[in-house]
Amino acid sequence: MGKSVDVVIVGAGIAGLVAARDLVRTGHEVLVLEARDRVGGRLLNAELPGGEPIEVGGQWVGPTQHEAMALIDELGLKTHPTHTAGRHIAELGSSRSEYTGRIPRMNPLALLDIAQAQLRLDRIGRQVSRTEPWRADRAEALDSQTFDTWLRRATHTAQGRAFFRVVTEAVFSTGPEDMSALWASFYFGAGGGLDSLIGVKGGAQQDRVVGGTQAIALAVAEQLGDRVVLDNPVTEVDWDDAGVRVRSGGTVVRARRAVIAVPPPLAARIRFTPGLPGDRDQLVQRMPMGRVIKINVVYDEPFWRADGWSGQANSDHRPLGTVFDNTPPGGSPGVLVGFLEGRHADVGSRSDLADRRAQVIEDLAGYFGPRARTPIDYIEKDWAEEEYSRGCYGAFTTPGTLTRFGHALRPAIGPLHWAGTETATRWAGYIDGAAESGHRVAREIGAALAPTALTGDPA
Amino acid sequence: MGKSVDVVIVGAGIAGLVAARDLVRTGHEVLVLEARDRVGGRLLNAELPGGEPIEVGGQWVGPTQHEAMALIDELGLKTHPTHTAGRHIAELGSSRSEYTGRIPRMNPLALLDIAQAQLRLDRIGRQVSRTEPWRADRAEALDSQTFDTWLRRATHTAQGRAFFRVVTEAVFSTGPEDMSALWASFYFGAGGGLDSLIGVKGGAQQDRVVGGTQAIALAVAEQLGDRVVLDNPVTEVDWDDAGVRVRSGGTVVRARRAVIAVPPPLAARIRFTPGLPGDRDQLVQRMPMGRVIKINVVYDEPFWRADGWSGQANSDHRPLGTVFDNTPPGGSPGVLVGFLEGRHADVGSRSDLADRRAQVIEDLAGYFGPRARTPIDYIEKDWAEEEYSRGCYGAFTTPGTLTRFGHALRPAIGPLHWAGTETATRWAGYIDGAAESGHRVAREIGAALAPTALTGDPA
Numbered sequence: 001m002g003k004s005v006d007v008v009i010v011g012a013g014i015a016g017l018v019a020a021r022d023l024v025r026t027g028h029e030v031l032v033l034e035a036r037d038r039v040g041g042r043l044l045n046a047e048l049p050g051g052e053p054i055e056v057g058g059q060w061v062g063p064t065q066h067e068a069m070a071l072i073d074e075l076g077l078k079t080h081p082t083h084t085a086g087r088h089i090a091e092l093g094s095s096r097s098e099y100t101g102r103i104p105r106m107n108p109l110a111l112l113d114i115a116q117a118q119l120r121l122d123r124i125g126r127q128v129s130r131t132e133p134w135r136a137d138r139a140e141a142l143d144s145q146t147f148d149t150w151l152r153r154a155t156h157t158a159q160g161r162a163f164f165r166v167v168t169e170a171v172f173s174t175g176p177e178d179m180s181a182l183w184a185s186f187y188f189g190a191g192g193g194l195d196s197l198i199g200v201k202g203g204a205q206q207d208r209v210v211g212g213t214q215a216i217a218l219a220v221a222e223q224l225g226d227r228v229v230l231d232n233p234v235t236e237v238d239w240d241d242a243g244v245r246v247r248s249g250g251t252v253v254r255a256r257r258a259v260i261a262v263p264p265p266l267a268a269r270i271r272f273t274p275g276l277p278g279d280r281d282q283l284v285q286r287m288p289m290g291r292v293i294k295i296n297v298v299y300d301e302p303f304w305r306a307d308g309w310s311g312q313a314n315s316d317h318r319p320l321g322t323v324f325d326n327t328p329p330g331g332s333p334g335v336l337v338g339f340l341e342g343r344h345a346d347v348g349s350r351s352d353l354a355d356r357r358a359q360v361i362e363d364l365a366g367y368f369g370p371r372a373r374t375p376i377d378y379i380e381k382d383w384a385e386e387e388y389s390r391g392c393y394g395a396f397t398t399p400g401t402l403t404r405f406g407h408a409l410r411p412a413i414g415p416l417h418w419a420g421t422e423t424a425t426r427w428a429g430y431i432d433g434a435a436e437s438g439h440r441v442a443r444e445i446g447a448a449l450a451p452t453a454l455t456g457d458p459a
Numbered sequence: 460m461g462k463s464v465d466v467v468i469v470g471a472g473i474a475g476l477v478a479a480r481d482l483v484r485t486g487h488e489v490l491v492l493e494a495r496d497r498v499g500g501r502l503l504n505a506e507l508p509g510g511e512p513i514e515v516g517g518q519w520v521g522p523t524q525h526e527a528m529a530l531i532d533e534l535g536l537k538t539h540p541t542h543t544a545g546r547h548i549a550e551l552g553s554s555r556s557e558y559t560g561r562i563p564r565m566n567p568l569a570l571l572d573i574a575q576a577q578l579r580l581d582r583i584g585r586q587v588s589r590t591e592p593w594r595a596d597r598a599e600a601l602d603s604q605t606f607d608t609w610l611r612r613a614t615h616t617a618q619g620r621a622f623f624r625v626v627t628e629a630v631f632s633t634g635p636e637d638m639s640a641l642w643a644s645f646y647f648g649a650g651g652g653l654d655s656l657i658g659v660k661g662g663a664q665q666d667r668v669v670g671g672t673q674a675i676a677l678a679v680a681e682q683l684g685d686r687v688v689l690d691n692p693v694t695e696v697d698w699d700d701a702g703v704r705v706r707s708g709g710t711v712v713r714a715r716r717a718v719i720a721v722p723p724p725l726a727a728r729i730r731f732t733p734g735l736p737g738d739r740d741q742l743v744q745r746m747p748m749g750r751v752i753k754i755n756v757v758y759d760e761p762f763w764r765a766d767g768w769s770g771q772a773n774s775d776h777r778p779l780g781t782v783f784d785n786t787p788p789g790g791s792p793g794v795l796v797g798f799l800e801g802r803h804a805d806v807g808s809r810s811d812l813a814d815r816r817a818q819v820i821e822d823l824a825g826y827f828g829p830r831a832r833t834p835i836d837y838i839e840k841d842w843a844e845e846e847y848s849r850g851c852y853g854a855f856t857t858p859g860t861l862t863r864f865g866h867a868l869r870p871a872i873g874p875l876h877w878a879g880t881e882t883a884t885r886w887a888g889y890i891d892g893a894a895e896s897g898h899r900v901a902r903e904i905g906a907a908l909a910p911t912a913l914t915g916d917p918a
Contacts, residue, residue, distance in 0.1 A: 144636035146858045148603045177603035178745075178859035235694060235730065265744045269728045271694065278750065278808050278843030282850065285724045286637075286857070288744035291737065346863055349737050384737030391741065398745070398857035399605045400637035404805055 005029040007445055008246045008255040010234045010270070013041025014431055015419040016261030017220040018071065018438025019445075020227060026446050031255070032224065033248055035233035035388045040217035041262075042383070042392055043431070046296070049377050052328050053212035054296050054335060056381035058393065058431055059326075061213075062199075062206035064192050065432035067439065072209060075219040079207040083302075083325040084200045086310035089367050091317065092162045098309075102195065106159050113160035118194050120154055125189030130425040133186040134406040143403040147184040148177035162316035169341040170314070170322040171197050172396055172429075173290035178342070179396040182403065187396070190428045200312065200324075204430065210329065213431065233388070236271045237416070244415050257445045261419040261438070264395045265289055266388065276413060283405035286398050287422065289391020291384045293340040293348050295320070295360050298377035302327045302334030304368045311336055313367040319344040320363035333376065336364055349382055356380070394429035395422045410440075412448075417441040464488045466904055467705045467714035469693045469729070472500025473890055474878040475720030476679040477530065477897025478904075479686060485905050490714070491683065492707055494692035494847045499676035500721075501851055502890070505755070505838050511787050512671035513755050513794060515840035517852065517890055518785075520672075521658075521665035523651050524891035526898065531668060534678040538666040542761075542784040543659045545769035548826050550776065551621045557768075561654065565618050572619035577653050579613055584648030589884040592645040593865040602862040606643040607636035621775035628800040629773070629781045630656050631888075632749035632852050637801070639858040646855070649887045659771065659783075663889065669788065672890065692847070695730045696875070703874050716904045720878040720897070723854045724748055725847065735872060742864035745857050746881065748850020750843045752799040752807050754779070754819050757836035761786045761793030763827045770795055772826040778803040779822035792835065795823055808841055815839075853888035854881045869899075871907075876900040 007023050009016045012034035020030045038044070045053040061068045061079060072079065090097045090104035097104040103111065128136040136142070142150070147168065155161045168176040168184070176184070191197045197204050209215060221228045236247040237258060244258040260267050268284035275281070302325060304311050311325025319340055326337035338360060340348040348356050357378050364372035383392035397406070410423050419441045424433025466482050468475045471493035479489045497503070503516040520527045520538060531538060549556045549563035556564040562573070587595040595601070601609070606627065614620045627635040627643070635643070650656045656663050668674060680687045695706040696717060703717040719726050727743035734740070761784060763770050770784025778799055785796035797819060799807040807815050816837050823831035842851035856865070869882050878900045883892025 144605060144607045144634075146604055146608070148858075149605070149608045175603075175859055178857070178863075233730075265727070268724070269730070271692075271728070275844070275846040278841065278849075279805065282747065282750060282805075282843055285747035285849070288741065288857075291741060343863060346738065346741075382737065384741055385734070387734040390737075390744070398637070398747070399607075400634055404637075404802060 002252055003031060004254040005031045006255060006449065007257045007259060008033065008244065008253045009259040009261055010246065011041065011261035012039040012217070012221060012228055013261060013420070014043065014217060014434035015421065015438045016259060017217055017224065018435050019259050019261060019419055019442045020224055021220055022439055022442030023445060024224065024227070026442070028445070028449065030227055031253055032228045033232040033234050033246065033253065034228060034230050037230050039221040039228060039230070040214040042389055043214045043217050044381065045212035045214040046379050048298060048328065048333060048335065050333065053215070054326065054328070054379065055212050055214070056294055056296065056379060057213070057383070059208060059213050060205045061209065061431060062204040063202060064196065065204070065427055065430065067435035068430070068432040071216060071435050075216060077215055077219065078210040080210055080329040082200050082205055082208055083327060084310050084312065086305060086308050088310050089313040091315035092159045092166070093316065102199065110157045110159035113155055113157040114163050117151070117154040117160060117164065121185070121188055122193040124185045125193055128182070128185045128189050130186065130190050132406070133182060134403045136182070139182055139403050142182035142185055143180050143400055145181050146177050146399055147179050147181045148175065150181035150184070151176050166314050166316050166321055167194070167198055169344070170339070173292035173339070173341040173345070173393050174396060175342045178398070180399040180402060183397040186402070187428060190424070190426050190433070191430070205324065216431070234270060236273065238273045239415055241414055256449060257415045257417060259417045259419050259441050259445070263289060263389065263420055264422055265390055267418070272416070277408070279405050279408040280413060283401065283408045286401040286405065287395040288398070289384070289389070289395050290393055291342060291345040292392045293345050293380055293382045295338050295340070295378065295380040296326055297336050297338065297360065297364060297375045298379065299334035299336070299371070299375055301332060303371045304336070307369070309368060315363075318363040318366060319348060320360050323364070323367060336372070338364065345382070345384065349384065412444055417444055461711055462490060463713040464490045465714060465908065466716045466718060467492065467703065467712045468718040468720055469705065470500065470720035471498040471676070471680060471687055472720060472879070473502065473676060473893035474880060474897045475718060476676055476683065477894050478718050478720060478878055478901045479683055480679055481898055481901030482904060483683065483686070485901070487904070487908065489686055490712055491687040492691040492693050492705065492712065493687060493689050496689050498680040498687060498689070499673040501842070501848055502673045502676050503840065504671035504673040507757060507787065507792060507794065508836050509792065512674070513785065513787070513838065514671050514673070515753055515755065515838060516672070516842070518667060518672050519664045520668065520890060521663040522661060523655065524663070524886055524889065526894035527889070527891040530675060530894050534675060536674055536678065537669040539669055539788040541659050541664055541667055542786060543769050543771065545764060545767050547769050548772035550774035551618045551625070552775065561658065569616045569618035572614055572616040573622050576610070576613040576619060576623065580644070580647055581652040583644045584652055587641070587644045587648050589645065589649050591865070592641060593862045595641070598641055598862050601641035601644055602639050602859055604640050605636050605858055606638050606640045607634065609640035609643070610635050625773050625775050625780055626653070626657055628803070629798070631855055632751035632798070632800040632804070633855060634801045637857070638855040639861060641861050642856040645861070646887060649883070649885050649892070650889070664783065675890070693729060695732065697732045698874055700873055715908060716874045716876060718876045718878050718900050718904070722748060722848065722879055723881055724849055726877070731875070736867070738864050738867040739872060742860065742867045745860040745864065746854040747857070748843070748848070748854050749852055750801060750804040751851045752804050752839055752841045754797050754799070754837065754839040755785055756795045756797065756819065756823060756834045757838065758793035758795070758830070758834055760791060762830045766828070768827060777822040777825060778807060779819050782823070782826060795831070797823065804841070804843065808843065871903055876903055
C-alpha cells in the first residue's frame, strides 16, 4: 500500500468510524484499517431463518444516549421498542416471582435492602466525576476494594445480594468480584444510575435498531467508501512528534495522526515504537474484557406472549441468567435472546456446542415451559474467542487501576489518540460511549492539525 | 533464517534458558529467540564506578530456593551473604525504630496485631494449594476481595496496617489493593511464609551471587552458544498439532514445540494463529506486572556501617520504602539499594531524573544522615518502561482471576508450553520459580517428543 494520509484510524467499530467521518467532514484525508473482514467491532448482525437480521453483539439503545440516537437519526435508520408487555420472571434464591414493572416481587425486607443499596450506589455514581473518577472524595477507598466487597457491606439479605450479582453480570458480563468498586460506581453513574442501566422502558434496553445495530456501522462505512480497508490487522505503530507509520502485514501507512479505536487489551497488543510510557502500559495491562456468550434462540412464534409473559427473565442460579424477547418488529419468528455472562460464559465456553445448546434450551424451558424445547434455530456468539474483541461487552478496571492509571486513559501521546467506548465519559461500554469517543478524538485531531491561529494584534 | 529445530524457546530469561539447557541435554535441537540485545530478562547487571557488577534487576537468593541454588552451584558460581550486621531502621507512622532481629520495636498492641495477622496469613498460605490455589477451601471468598480488604479485616492498629502495606509493596512491588487476596495467600505460601519472604538471614534476601545474578543467565547462555539468538522479538506464532512457525521480523523458525518464557502480559502480545482459547486469553488479560524503580546509590565507603546501621531501612511514608546494603563483598564502594515500589514508582516515573534522584537521596539522608547526600554514583532502572518486561518484580492476579482462569496458567495448548516464574508452584516471582518452570516445560516436552513406548507384549 505505502499510502500517506492525514489520519490513520485503527479499528472500524463505531468509535473509529465516527472519528473517521467527522475528520472527513473537516477536510482531512483518512484511512481506517480494520483487522476483520467486516466493520462494526462488537456490533454484528446474523440472519434469522427468514433472512431478517438479528444481533449477536451489542443491540440496544435508550433515552439519554444522545450520541447514539443522533447518529441513528442522521443515518436515516429507525428504532422500534423492545417488546416488554406481559409478566417478567425473576428467580432469586429458591423463589420465582412473576411481575410487571421494574422490581420483582419479593419479601419486604429484601426489597428494602435492595432499595437502600441502590440509593447508596446511585448517590456514589452521581458523586464520582465522569471525567476524572479517580478524583472522587472516596476514590482511594472505593478503588481499594472489589465491587463484591462493596456489595457485601451494602446489602444485608441473601436476595438483595443475589439481585445485585445478577445485575452486575447483566451489565458488565463479569462478576462483582472482578472489578473495582470505583469502576462500578463510575459506570453506573456514566449511564445515569441503576434503573437507567437495567431498565427496558426508560432504560438502556428500551429500543432496537431496525436492520440490526451493525447497520449503523455499515451505513457509516458506506459513506466512507474506500477509506475503510478490511482484513488489515495493525501490529506495529512507529511514532514521533511528526507522525506515525502504521504497519499491517507487509503494508505501511504514514499519517500525521493515528486513532487507536480498539478495546484496551487489544491496544496493548499493538507494538508501539518507541514504547509507550509506563503509566499507559500499566493501564492497559489492568483493563480486561468482560466475557459473554450471546445466544438467540428462534421459535416459530413468540409463544411466551400468548402465555402472558414478556420474555424477560432473570435468574441467580441458571447459567442463562438474563433473557429478553428479541422477536423482530413484524412479530415473527419468535426470538428469545439470552446471555451466558462471566463465570457462566467460562463454563459454557468449555462445553461443546451440543451440551451448551441443551443447557440453554433447558434454562429457557425452566423459565417459559416445555414449548421452549422446540426451537427452529440457535444462533450464538462467544466473544472471548473472537481474536479482535477478546471479550464483551466491554473492558473494566481492576482494583487500584483507576486511581493509579485512569489519568492515562484518554490523553493523546504525541500523535496517538485513544478512542473506544471504554474512554467515554457518558454511557461508557455502550454504542453511545463509542460515538462520544469518536467525536472527541476527531475534535482533538482537528485542533492539533489546524493552522495555528493568529494571536495578538497583527499590526 | 528459515531454520527448523525441535523446540523453539521465546525469551532468554532464566526460565527459557533453563528449559533450553535441559532440552539440549536430552538430545533436542533448540533455538532460543530473545527480543533484547542481551540475555537475563529481569536479571541485569550494571557496573559500579570501579567496574564491579551490580544488579539493577533481581538479585537475591535464599534458603529453600533449591532450584536456584542447584543452578548456581552447577555453574560454578558463588554466593556471599547480604550484609546485615547493625541496627535496622523502621519508620511506621510517626515513630522511628532502630532494631536488630526480625521485627521493629513498636508498641505491644501493634506487635500483637502484626503477629496475629501474620499467623492467619501463614496459616492460609499453608492451606492454599501451591499447584491449584483455586481449589482451596475458601478460594472463592479470598479471590473475591483485594488483599487490602483482607488486611483491613485482619489488622486492628494503624501500625499493623502500615507494616503490611510496606511488606506488600516490598514483596510484590504493588499495593495490597491491586491484587487478589487469594494470589497473596498463594504467593506467601509458595515462598514458605511471611518471614521467609521478607527475611534476610534465613529468608529470601539472605545471599547474593558473586558477579551479579545476571551471571547465571550469561553462564547458561554461554553453554548454549549460538542456540541463543538476540535481537529477535517474536511477534507471531502459528501453530497446529504438528508444530509451530515462530516469526520474528522477517525470519521464521519452525519447530515441533514452542516454549513461551515471557511474563504473562507479554505473552498476551504475541499473536497466535489460531487464536488461543478464551480462558487462556482472559487469564493473561488479568495478570498485570508490578512496578518498581530500582536504584543503587554509590558512596566512597559504606559509611552507615561505622554508625552502627545495617543499611536496612523501611518506611511507610518515604517513597523509597525499602533499602538494603548492597556493597560488594570486598566492602568498597559503599552501595545502598532502594526501591520505589507500586504507587511510589508511578510518581517517580513521572519525575525527571534530577528530581527523582534528589528525592531518593533525601530519603537516604532521612534514614542515614547527611553523609547520604554525597554519593559518587546513582544507578537506576525503571522496569515498567522496559518494552520487554513492562514491570517488575512479577505479575500478579487481580481479584476473580485465579478461581476463574488459574487452571489455564500451566497446561500446554497443543505444541505451546508456558514457562516463566509466574507459572511456578514454589517461589513464584523469584529466580527459583523461573528455574522450576524451565525444568517443568523441558520435562513436558521430553515426554511429548519421546518415541511412543511399546505397550503390551510384542509377542
